Amino acid sequence: MSWISKGSGLLLVAAALPLVVRGDDGSKQQAMLAAAGREVFLDTGLSNPPGQGCASCHAPEAAFADPRPVSLGAIPGSVGRRNATSLMYAALIPNMDQEDMLQEDGTQEWVWQGGLFQDGSARTLHEQVQRPFFDHAEVNVGSETELAGKLRKANYADKLKAGLSDEEWADDAKVAQRTYRALVEFLKEPMFRPFDAxxxxxxxxxxxxxxxxxxxxxxxxxxxxxxxxxxxxxxxxxxxxxxxxxxxxxxxxxxxxxxxxxxxxxxxxxxxxxxxxxxxxxxxxxxxxxxxxxxxxxxxxxxxxxxxxxxxxxxxxxxxxxxxxxxxxxxxxxxxxxxxxxxxxxxxxxxDRTLLQMRERGERFPAVAPGTPDSWKMRSYFPDWNHAAPPLPPHPPYRGHILKNQPLSTSR
Incomplete structure (x- = not known):
């Protein structure tokens, strides 16, 4: 099965992010968004009440997983229902799709592979990074309008705004989409995929x-x-x-x-x-x-x-x-x-050695393993290389609504 689709489909992309970027411009844009995504990842001021951020449940020393059975939410007393998994190599998980398998008796069976969250309810990484912001058991932001308002006041707002016009920066939906894309680009960074075990x-x-x-x-x-x-x-x-x-x-x-x-x-x-x-x-x-x-x-x-x-x-x-x-x-x-x-x-x-070295040195993030290619060079290998997810095939047993009507309360 090839999960790198080059066909048309439902675009999951920030309106302000060009669909086609080439050469140095593309590399610079990717690096710019990743740097902004790092700031969002560490920000504990976006939650309601403040105090909860991505790193609260994805601890670098635990390979960006949660050492607790389930995570605590921003609201005192709120908890998730699943163990928050590692973000190492998360950007390489294939998009949710079906693969046909031929059984020994000659019958064909369609099975699921890929997808984000442990139940695959997020088709792509772009979908996955959105939902924790609005989950009541996680960051508990009320809306994209509320999220955008907080982001405009963040001390890294200039990094997030870079490349957007004033009109686009005033658009709550575009600010939110820029944030989701920044987190995705951050998770593509070489430190998350060293392959040096x-x-x-x-x-x-x-x-x-x-x-x-x-x-x-x-x-x-x-x-x-x-x-x-x-x-x-x-x-x-x-x-x-x-x-x-x-x-x-x-x-x-x-x-x-x-x-x-x-x-x-x-x-x-x-x-x-x-x-x-x-x-x-x-x-x-x-x-x-x-x-x-x-x-x-x-x-x-x-x-x-x-x-x-x-x-x-x-x-x-x-x-x-x-x-x-x-x-x-x-x-x-x-x-x-x-x-x-x-x-x-x-x-x-x-x-990975880079994680062991980070823990030994007491550093915040792992170093980049020597020889790890940059994200722009590897862009065609990432599942969201063109920020698109083709429509799901109509094969059984699918009867659900992965691409629409997903409840924001589905935790991890």
């Missing part, structure tokens, strides 16, 4: 990059553990592997809080209820707790859950939607305790 060195041919235990874990990853079935070790839509197929499944996560229908909550397909997108495993050792609801505290617990879920159901307790749980590919993998230990050890090899 030890697993990258090993896959490039450096046999010494992994310990003997990690190599045993890698063998399990590709065989008995069945991890590589969904967390691909080969490149797909980007020149380096993203460690996910970005497909959807119901793992049978232990229940925590209100029931969460996941993918089926917006596709309205009974067989997709309780399904969530497979995350990329890059930097997974830094992003505890795990699963969509933060119900498992450690990586070893996750692997033990995959290995023994159906053998020790009392250990894990109830799950929200048992009728759609995948009981074929996980739940009774037959791994020994030593094999679980070896597979757990491998996860450390997925951590």
């Amino acid at each position: 030890r697993i990258d060195d090993f896959l490039a041919g450096d046999e010494k990059a992994l310990t003997d235990q990690e190599k045993r874990g890698l063998d399990l990853f590709k065989s008995k553990g069945k991890c590589a079935d969904c967390h691909f070790l080969h490149a797909t839509s980007w020149p380096q592997p993203l460690l996910s197929d970005f497909g959807y499944d119901n793992l049978g996560a232990p229940s925590r809080g209100d029931k969460d229908p996941g993918l089926g909550g917006h596709t309205l397909a009974d067989g997709e209820i309780g399904q969530f997108r497979a995350p990329g495993l890059r930097n997974v050792a830094l992003t505890a707790p795990y699963l969509h609801n933060g119900s498992l505290a450690t990586l070893r617990e996750v692997i033990e859950f995959y290995n023994r879920r159906d053998k020790e159901p009392e250990r894990w307790g109830a799950t929200d939607y048992p009728e759609t749980v995948n009981r074929t590919d996980l739940g009774d993998l037959g791994m020994t305790d030593q094999e679980v230990t070896d597979l757990t050890a491998l996860m450390e090899a997925f951590t």
Whole structure:
């Protein structure tokens, strides 16, 4: 499946941002927007009441994830219902789309891949960055008018305004759209995609990059553990592997809080209820707790859950939607305790060095890994390279409203 569409479709683009930019002008515009997006990301004055910003739930030291099971909102006492995932490599997640698969019996099946938020309810990254501003359990801004008013008063307003006319800067919708695009461009920055973990060195041919235990874990990853079935070790839509197929499944996560229908909550397909997108495993050792609801505290617990879920159901307790749980590919993998230990050890090899160095030095953001190409050079590889999302195909089981009528209260 190719998720880089060059066809026409629904444009999700700031009115003030030219659709076609070339050469140095395009590179400068991208860098300008990314710099403004960095300021928005750090701003805790936009929320209502003030005090909540993007970095409040996406901590750089946790690979831009949230170390709490669920995040707190700007309103005292408000909480989300999902674990805020890592923003590392988020700009490389494919847009939500369907892929046809041929089954062994010759029948054709359409399955979902990609999309933002863990349920795929945001088709693109551009959609995703908008919703936290207006979610009552997150930043809690009342409207784009309110958001634009705060942005015009921000100390970085000149950066955000750069390239806009006074007339455009006075247009609330255009200011808001400029802000969304700035956040997207910020998340494309090289520091979010270093590909400098030890697993990258090993896959490039450096046999010494992994310990003997990690190599045993890698063998399990590709065989008995069945991890590589969904967390691909080969490149797909980007020149380096993203460690996910970005497909959807119901793992049978232990229940925590209100029931969460996941993918089926917006596709309205009974067989997709309780399904969530497979995350990329890059930097997974830094992003505890795990699963969509933060119900498992450690990586070893996750692997033990995959290995023994159906053998020790009392250990894990109830799950929200048992009728759609995948009981074929996980739940009774037959791994020994030593094999679980070896597979757990491998996860450390997925951590980017730049994040480890940032943590050691106490810096705010990771440095750019040497040799990482700039965003403009890689523009055709990003899912939103032309800021467009083609219309969804009419194939079953889709019956929902991903492109319209999405409730702003759907958290993460």
